[in-house]
Amino acid sequence: MPTRRGDDSTIIVMQRDASPDDVAHVVERLRDVGAEAHVSEGQLRTVIGAVGDRAAIQQLPWEAFPGVERAVPVLKPYKFVSRDFQTADTIVDVGGVPVGAETVVAIAGPCAVESRDQLFAAADAVQQAGATILRGDAFKPRTSPYSFQGLGEKGLELLAEARTEFGLPFVAEVLDPRDIELVSAYADLIRIGTRSMANFPLLAEVGRQPKPVLLKRGFTATVEEWLNAAEYVYKEGNHSIILCERGIRTFETQTRNTLDISAVPVVRHLSHLPILVDPSHSGGRRELVMPLARAAVAAGADGIMVDVHPAPETALVDGTQAILPEEFANLMDEIRALAAALGRPA
Amino acid sequence: MPTRRGDDSTIIVMQRDASPDDVAHVVERLRDVGAEAHVSEGQLRTVIGAVGDRAAIQQLPWEAFPGVERAVPVLKPYKFVSRDFQTADTIVDVGGVPVGAETVVAIAGPCAVESRDQLFAAADAVQQAGATILRGDAFKPRTSPYSFQGLGEKGLELLAEARTEFGLPFVAEVLDPRDIELVSAYADLIRIGTRSMANFPLLAEVGRQPKPVLLKRGFTATVEEWLNAAEYVYKEGNHSIILCERGIRTFETQTRNTLDISAVPVVRHLSHLPILVDPSHSGGRRELVMPLARAAVAAGADGIMVDVHPAPETALVDGTQAILPEEFANLMDEIRALAAALGRPA
């Protein structure tokens, strides 16, 4: 792991009445972990700039040290996924479809694969409307152990058949590190779902396989934690990572989660990775999908991921939010008009 | 206050082992408050529909009654501001500018009035760029008592001068019921700020004066609480209410607040009142203003309200988020393009 030495990773602000011993103690601990300490004795207060391996420095409990007022991390804890590390936008190839390039991408399909008929009806419709990547899961994380958990490998086989039939690469979720080899053998893009974003062993494993990774934001994760999760994947060697905002948990109850639309420009500023928005799972209501998809494109997202189901009220998972094929076709028309107004094809 | 009698306001679900006495007790209390009780004895469980004045019914502590499992309010606690009450969109006239009609409206100007020069420079610029209502406050609510609190009446006088000079009606905040007469005498639109959204005496007072009211969402209020606040204004007789989403408090720290973009379609569904978005205060960062303004229009907002300052770094209030006049002109170009793509003028 290359360390960019020479950066202050943390500014340690001493208390006004800190003694010289307190300062010396901080400096000594910094040296213990291989860091340099730059001491600036102000008129009233001493400030120490710590230079060295940021992980080593930031994990010390500075605010438990005598005489320390506050420790301010100056560098971000992630590196490779940061715009500081790579200025140019990353473009991820998903079975021939570039994500993060000029074209606004649409991923669409049913939340869960339920049957050949259901999947093919959805795939046919979304392909005709202009989606270029198919979604559909074979493994579902469910809050209740008594809910439908997915078709497993049978679902992956159906997705592979649909790929051949409709010419759409597909994305599928993986939940368990022991299933990665299986999902990776079939899918064009591996999804890490919102509940798995902080599953560090899973992140490391998908970082060690070759298929690109779609990393959804934990619905309770800060943007910084999300980028740290992407760093887990990147540092294992897999640099093809797409981020996907899907709403965060707040006090508001009108929507299942609150779409954090600001995350789109914030992430584009902090990171070079492409970012999509899922307007289906954030709102959790069918009638919100279209306005939220439009907002996503207007805010600068590289694409959207939408639940489309031929018969939502029979859906085994999340039917409340799936839109109908004809609604999806309208949505694509609106997306194209908006993208054009912003100078992007869709 | 007209009561729409004949609506079930609440469904009271009894426990499986509720006794006939428990049911009788609920029915009796309903009659005490002038409501009718419709008892449906299911095979396993009794359900009571309560019909009558919803406020009277909903304020009883049903879940503290013996034998009651749960009370489910079916009607919303607000009435007049609801789409159920009025299907057609309300259009509010602000000094000749219609808000809530087809045209996407831009309100712009400095957060606080600081001086004649500052205000006039901003007003000139926003008028030229296409804003049709000026913003600028004379009274500011500040978290710290040591922060700048506004110029008071002097600020209102300057705003009135700017109105004459640039032909822009203006909006100004009121904090104290004792200032309403003063602010109402000058301003074209009275703003209730986010920290005052649950200041019920203030809401009632602005409901009793003739100028239209711009009601910002409390940054910690649910949409339902916000519509209840609008109801406070409406029921006093003032029906010219414009809502404004401005971000809610969440755990995310990259932005000052999290813009709840979903609130735009949610409010349009629940209420007939126009809704604006403030992309400046929600993000709290200059570089977020443009993408959030675009998202607002794409999501269906009737307009935006933007902080513009000729020299943000000298601003006495919220300079971190103000954009420059030239940035605002670019923003207006983008808004017009997006609105046109959606079939709306701007």
Place this chain on the structure above:
Amino acid sequence: MPTRRGDDSTIIVMQRDASPDDVAHVVERLRDVGAEAHVSEGQLRTVIGAVGDRAAIQQLPWEAFPGVERAVPVLKPYKFVSRDFQTADTIVDVGGVPVGAETVVAIAGPCAVESRDQLFAAADAVQQAGATILRGDAFKPRTSPYSFQGLGEKGLELLAEARTEFGLPFVAEVLDPRDIELVSAYADLIRIGTRSMANFPLLAEVGRQPKPVLLKRGFTATVEEWLNAAEYVYKEGNHSIILCERGIRTFETQTRNTLDISAVPVVRHLSHLPILVDPSHSGGRRELVMPLARAAVAAGADGIMVDVHPAPETALVDGTQAILPEEFANLMDEIRALAAALGRPA
């Protein structure tokens, strides 16, 4: 207002590639607002300590300045309510009852005054059980304009009668600055409710009258915002302030709000003001009152404030959470046992 000059109020960390002009610009702006700048040129990065009036310094939008990475406020924005300003615990006299001294205090009574019978039954019971201050409101802030809003002056008269009859000073809420004179004429302790915590004109006004103030935490306010609110009262001249934690808004729905029990030791560390806990409004459920009251005392609160109602299911406000007189007597027994185990009388 005495300014403690000589404190660094803010540490301004420059970017690594900040130019000498960027540094000079920051220094110049600091001098413009009357502050001193202490520049420490580190090996890699320059850090500027700003010394002077903290309000003037902290309100500048430093992060909008060219070359500035981050501005870290070192001093808290409040002063007089801080432990730094006064080391000794403040003890507030409420009609002869000391709050903040060794004895754990119990304030109890109905949420709203509904009638003479209801109030007197409650007052009698809580006095016998050991409460030393009576609660009961004449003005109620209600989310819906259609809910019961309190008896007004008639309620205050009944409270004054109960004071004479049972020898208990009482606390009552004020919502509107125009009612302060009235409430202050009757009550021994003026309460600022959770929805009014950021009503700055109201805070300033109660700071100008002589009765002590009970300041509830806004259910969406940080501890820092709460202490800023207390500062608003203090700086107007009224130093008799009691804080009261009452739960904050979170995503959890089992309870009305989430009691932030950590706020008790956090506030004791940051401020010299006494702190109470309201276990009734935080949980919003009768069966939670006793365990939360015990937790409050164990965490070090100076007292509790509890809703007690002789017939909760007839209550016009918040009946779901009121406990019965006999439950309150048991609660007081438990509180006394716990306080004794911690070496405090109750």
Place this chain on the structure above:
Amino acid sequence: MPTRRGDDSTIIVMQRDASPDDVAHVVERLRDVGAEAHVSEGQLRTVIGAVGDRAAIQQLPWEAFPGVERAVPVLKPYKFVSRDFQTADTIVDVGGVPVGAETVVAIAGPCAVESRDQLFAAADAVQQAGATILRGDAFKPRTSPYSFQGLGEKGLELLAEARTEFGLPFVAEVLDPRDIELVSAYADLIRIGTRSMANFPLLAEVGRQPKPVLLKRGFTATVEEWLNAAEYVYKEGNHSIILCERGIRTFETQTRNTLDISAVPVVRHLSHLPILVDPSHSGGRRELVMPLARAAVAAGADGIMVDVHPAPETALVDGTQAILPEEFANLMDEIRALAAALGRPA
């Protein structure tokens, strides 16, 4: 899986203008999934009680059906961990120590095992002070991939040595389903950490091994989601589950997380499983550990889990919150006094 047929699992409230066809459609879909429908035609509105397998019923997207106003789940989604299923408190045996019985239990030790010396110093101290279970982790989930990740099997070996030396059974975290066999071979109690609470494959796997499970609450999980997670473990056959509250994510920044003290009585009411509190990770600050531990016991927790480190400022993980051995001894004295006041040994 035994289904308790005969319970209404959901009440479906139809809209006022729902047609007979809409009602018939709901009834038909209920029959499709093997449920019975009890239709109550009220004067104004029809209400349908759905009786049958709750998972099948609750996963249908009722609110997407024509004519449906709202679907109200009446039964909880979990069964076996509910008080409805088992009235008596569960007592879990952890290497001979009963958890959930009368005695208040203390689990203590370092957050992460760093070395033999560090672990043994801590174990010796906590055993002398009265802790009866040792904590110490060999696998750590870290937000940043660059932080210390634990000693792995070497750490488990040291914990097993400490068990022999000090007579304390120990708890250790497992992160990856592939490590369960290893951790289970050494530890007396398997911990599922806060970031893994919604890792459903991991939950199912620990449900299939014989050691008892300590399930921490996800810091962003509702109590209902937490009990659903416990249900995942229980239904695989492992009924020895201990819950542990450790703070939730809120907007407050004074503490790392907000200890949800109300969760203690709420969980005791909903479930028969024992519940502990972790006052170290919730507050994240050393000086909060003691007051929060006292509050936990006062609120009725069955025990506490505390980070104790012989030299917190050298700790590789979470040193900011670890207390010293002598502080832990004082804490145990206070816990014993409080527990005694409540009639429980400690």
